[in-house]
Amino acid sequence: MATQVTTVDSAVRSKHEPSSTSWFWWKETRQLAPLLVMLIAVAFLSLFFDVVGNSLLDWRVPHEALLLAIPGLFATGAGPLLVGQERAQRTIEWLMLLPISPRRLSTTKLLVSLVGLAIMWVIALMLLAFLEPGSASWSFGLRQGQAHGTLSLPVWLVHSIFVLLVGFYVSWRVENQFYALLLLILIAFSPFIAVSLTSTMVGRPLLSTEFDRWSLVFTCVGVVAMVPLSTRAAVRTLSAKPAPRARHLEVRQSSAVTSLAPRFKTHLAPIIWQSIGSAKGTWWVITAMFAAGAFASVVLVAEVLPRSIETLMPFLILLTAVAASWVGVCTFKHDGSTERLRFLADRGVSWKKTYLALHAFPVAFLSTALLLFALWNIKVDHFSPRGNSQMPSLLTMLFVTALVYSVSQWISQMFRTLILSVIVAPILAWAAVGWLGAAFQTCGFPIWGMVLCLLAPLVASFLLMNRYMDGRDRPWTFAVGAVVVVVIIGLPVLTSYRYVQSIPAMSSQQRTTLLNEALLIHQRATPANVANVSFEREIVDQSRLLQDTDLERKADAYRLDPDSVIENLRPGPSGEVQPGIVQGNAFSLWYGGFSLARLNWESNPEAWPEYAKWLTSSAILTKSLRAGPNLLSQEWADRLEIMLLDALASESIRSKRETDAVRAVVDAIGDRRIRAQARRDALLQTWRSSLLNPNAYWFGFGDHSLPTNYSGLSGWAIPRKDEAMVLTLLDGIEASKQDRSDSDWLRRMHQLADDHPGYQWSSYHPSQRERPAIEELHERDSHAFSYGLMWGRAWESLEPKALLSGEERPSTSSERESTES
Secondary structure, three states: HHHHHHHHHHHHHHHHHHHHHHHHHHHHHHHHHHHHHHHHHHHHHHHHHHHHHHHHOOOOOOHHHHHHHHHHHHHHHHHHHHHHHHHHOOOOOHOOOOOOOOOHHHHHHHHHHHHHHHHHHHHHHHHHHHHOOOOOOOOOOOOOOOOOOOOHHHHHHHHHHHHHHHHHHHHHHHOOOOHHHHHHHOOOHHHHHHHHHHHHHHOOOOOHHHHHHHHHHHHHHHHHHHHHHHHHHHHHHHHHOOOOOHHHHOOHHHHHHHHHHOOOOOOOOHHHHHHHHHHHHHHHHHHHHHHHHHHHHHHHHOOOOOOOHHHHHHHHHHHHHHHHHHHHHHHHHHHOHHHHHHHHHHOOOOOHHHHHHHHHHHHHHHHHHHHHHHHHHHOOOOHHEEEEHHHHHHHHHHEEEEEEEHHHHHHHHOOOOOHHHHHHHHHHHHHHHHHHHHHHHHHOOOOOHHHHHHHHHHHHHOHHHHHHHHHHOOOOHOOOOHHHHHHHHHHHHHHHHHHHOOOOOOOOOHHHHHHHHHHHHHHHHOOOOOEEEOOOOOOOOHHHHHHHHOHHHHHHHOOOOOHHHOOOOOOOOOOOOOOOEEEOHHHHHHHHHHHHHHHHHHHHHHHHHHHHHHHHHHHHHHHHHOOOHHHHHHHHHHHHHHHHEEEEEEEEHHHHHHHHEEEEEEEHHHHHHHHHHHHHHHHHOOOOOOOOOOOOOOOOOOOOOHHHHHHHHHHHHHHHHHHHHHHHHHHHHHHHHHHHHHHHHHHHHHHHOOEEEEEEEEOOOOOHHHHHHHHHHHHOOOOOOOOOOOOOOOOHHHHHHHHHOOOOOOOOOOOHHHHOO
C-alpha cells in the first residue's frame, strides 16, 4: 500500500517539476535546427557571392536587406515547421495524450522558436556590423543616404516576432502546411497594408519617419493581438476531441467506390494521377500565381502603366518566380514524400518509373506555361521601347525555368519537410539563376557549362531515387548535394580562372627588371613640370570636314586657337620643350582645325600666317607629347607626325621651306630611334603609374577593356592583360625600330586590344596596315586610339627634308588626292 502511494505521489510530483519537460525542449530544438542551420548557410552563401562578386563580377550583394530578411524567413518557417511537421507525422495525437497541459506545450514550442529567432538576429547583426560598419540604425527613420521607404531596425525586429506568432496561429488553425504558409504570408503584410490605408486617409504620402513609426505601432498591435489568438488556437487543437459520430464511420458500398476509382494498366499512370489528385488545391494556387505573372507580362509591354499597377509589378513578378520554384517542390512533396513512396517500393514498383511519373505533371505544367508564353510572345512588338527592353526571349525563359525547376526538385528531395523546401528552394534556385546568368554574361561561362549546371541537380535526384524510396538516402543526400553545389559554383569559377591564366603574364624576373627601368626613367624625368594639354571645345565628328563644302560651317565647327592650347608647352629659356600629357581623345578636333587652315591657305595664299600658326603649334605640340610620360601622348604624337608629313609632301609648301614654321615642323619630326625610345619610356611609365594608381584609368590601358562577355573578370584579368600588353608593345617598339616585318606581335595585339572577331579583318592585320596611314586620320573614329596601330608602317621611313625637296614621295596619298577625297 505504501508503495502505491509513493508511486502516485512521484507521478503527481513529476507533472509539476520544471525539469520534466526538458526532453520536450530537446525534441523541439532538434526539430527546428535544420531550418536555423540552413538559413545560416544561406547567409554565409551570400557572403561568398559578395566576395566573388566584388573581385570577379564587379557587383555586390545588398547586405542590409538580405541579412535583415533572414531572421524574417526563420520566423516564417518556425511555426509551420514545429506544428505542421507534427500534423504531417501524425504525432499531434500523441502530444494530446501526454500528461502536459496544451498551454505548456504551445508555450514551449513558442519559446524554442524565440530562442532560435534571437540566435538568427545575433548572427545577422554581427555579420552586418562586420560587413557594413555603422549601417544599422537603432533610431527611428533612415540613416543618411538611404532610400526613402526603408524600415529601421526596430521595425524589422518587431515584425519578425509578429510573423513568428502569426506562423504559429495559422499552423494551429490550418492543417495543410502549404495553405498555412500562404495564409501566413498574407497576414504578415497586414501592418504595412494598414500603414498604406492610413496614408490614404491622411490624403498624402507619409514621410519616412512617419512610415517607420506607424509601421512599428501597427506591428506592435499585431503582436499583442496574436499572443492570445495563437495560445487559444493551440489549446483548441491539443485539447481532447469528442468521439466521432457513428454516421461518420459508415462504409460506402464497394460498387460506388469501384465505379468512381479510375483503372490503369501501367504503374506510371496511377502515380501521375495520384500526384495530381493529392495536391489539387496546391496546383490551383500555383496556377493563380502564374496567372498573376501572365498579367504582369501583359502589363509590362504596355506603353503606359497606371501608377497603381506599376507599384504592384515587383510583387507580381516575385510571385511568379516563387511559383516556378514551387512547381519543382511539388515533385517530391505531397505524394512524392518518402512515407508514400515507401508503399510503392515495398510492392516492387521500379524507382525509375516512379521518378519519371513524379516529374511528368510538373514538367507538363511548366511546358504548358512556356508554350502559352511563346504563343503570346509572337504577338508582342519587340521593337517598341518597352517590349524590346523588358521581355526576355523564349530561349532565356526556357533555360531559367528549367534551372529553377531542376534546383527546386533537388531541394525538395533533400529536405524531408515541406516547409523547409518551400522556403529554401526559391532562395537557392534563384540564387543559382543569378549566379549562372552573371557568369554567362560577364565571365565567358560557356553554354556547355550552363547545361552541365542545369543537369547536375536532376542527375543527383535521379541517382538517389532508389535510396530515397527505401529511406536509405542519408547521408548520401548531403554528400551528393555537396557535389552539386561544387559543380554549380566551381565550374564558373574554374572557367574564369582558366581564361585569366590563358592571358600570358610576365615572369617575376621580367616584372622586376621592367619596373626598375620604369623607376629609373621616372627619377630621370621631371614629372612635376609635365604640362596638362586641355581642349575647351568638345570633340566634333571628323566626317564633317570631308562632307561639308561650306568653309564657314567648317570654321565654326573647328574654330580653335592653337596658341591657347600650347600656351603651357612653349620652350623655356633652356630651349627644351615642355613635356605634355593629353587627357581625352580630342585629336579629331585638332586635326580638323589644322586641315581647315591648310585648305584655306591653299585656296587663298594670303592666309599663310594662320596656317603657319597651326604648323608652329603642331610642331611644338608634337615635340611636347613625344617627350611626355604617357603612352596616349605617344599615340597623339604619331598622328601629329603623320599629319605634318602629309603637309610637307604637298608641292605648294615647298615655296615656304625656308620659313620658321616649316623648319619647326622638320625639327619636330623624329626618326625611328627617337620614337622607339620615347615610346618605350612612356610605355613603362604608364604601366608603373597604372600599378600605383589603378583608379586613374587614363594612366593605364582602360580604353582596351575586356570583351563584353568577359567584362566581369576585369578585377582578375586586367593586371595580367596589362602585363601582356606591355610585353607585346615592347616587341612592337623593337620591330618598328629595326623596320622588321614581324606580324607575331600584331596578332597578339589583336587578341588583347581588338574586339573584332577575325584577325584577317582586324586593323592590326598586315593587309590593313598597307593602306596609307593618313587615311586613319580621316576616319570617323580617328580620335579613338588603338595602341601600336601606327607603329612600323611606311610613314616612319619618310624623311622630312627629302619630302620638301621632292626627292621622296610618301606612300601616303598625295596632296591633290587627299584634297579631292
